[in-house]
Amino acid sequence: MRIGPYELSAPLFLSPLAGYTNLPMRLTVRELGGLGWATTDLVNARSLIERNHTALKLVESCPEDRPLAIQLFGSVPEEMRDAALICEQLGAQSVDINMGCPVKKVVKIGGGSAMMTELDKTAALVRGMIAAVKIPVTAKMRLGWDDDNQTAPDLVRVLEDAGVAAIFVHGRTRAQGFSGTVNLTGIRAVVQAAKSIPVIGNGDVTTPEAAKHMIEQTGCTGVSIGRGAFYDPWIFRRTDHYLRTGELLPEPALEERLRVMRRHFERYCEFYGEENGAKHFRKVAPWYAKRFGPSKPFKARIITMKSRADFEAAVTEFLHWRRQFCDESGVLKPQYAPGALVASFMRDPDDPVFARESIPVPKGPVDTW
């Protein structure tokens, strides 16, 4: 598939997850293969213009981190235009506009999902950005504000006319937050509204089978995966292979999981500095651990780590402790092995191992987020 002038190696996208899809994560996932395109966390357009330190950290990248879209949020046309120009100067392949974020801080300034309620105003803002840059501009949205206002298909028509190069759609409304399951019928309506630009479906994809199911049910051109990439950073490679061949590759063994976790951790240390990197990685390591089998003491050690030495000590102690659950050849006895990953649409929603809430999402009524 293509986005503007770019031919993608795979129709698979890393969805932005603020606080998580930083440079270390993107590089780690890219190296495993199968990822066609990645997007930064959302960045406040004004902060980028002001060269705010946090904003600059969010857009930090390197030549291996390609193709890359920078996601902007904001509602002031001039600021969005100027920030788009900065993205282009920084070498991004594309600018993505956040039209889906339900969080108060974003919506109250007219950004995020508030943009889905004022189509003309949004189209004018988008036209200004497209006129200012040569790189493609894309938009990421939800299905609409709430069930009674599923404006995504109308918005897509307006945005395609304005010159947007692709649409990403998370199959939930703003009012839904992260509750319920993704609405594939809603995504299909968005796909049908687009004349020729690609529509990328998003929501609840945690296995190769779920990605294929989304494509078959909605006709979307590509699939974007957020939380599923944290349960399983290999998901892009496995999904790409599955879409091409119909064959499901085995899940990685413990040695491979440890190798990739160490690499991810080292990148955190390089990116944030050792102590901050180790502290930030406290919320990443438990995802890897989910697929280790019994790992309680490891998770307990990790939450206090402050250095490379602490991290390595936690891994070493864990491997020693884990032996009690293994047979003579070092393989986990079947009763302790983690269950196979199950596609979201085939999954028992009460199964705690695969509960989507494992990655913290805002809770309670959406108006209070």
Ligand SMILES: Cc1cc2nc3c(=O)[nH]c(=O)nc-3n(C[C@H](O)[C@H](O)[C@H](O)COP(=O)(O)O)c2cc1C
């Ligand atoms: C913690 C968290 C942070 C998120 N941050 C962003 C963001 O910065 N920009 C954005 O467009 N969507 C953001 N999202 C939404 C995701 O990109 C995605 O649309 C949503 O999680 C559904 O996809 P998934 O089920 O594959 O995770 C975020 C979601 C979560 C859970």
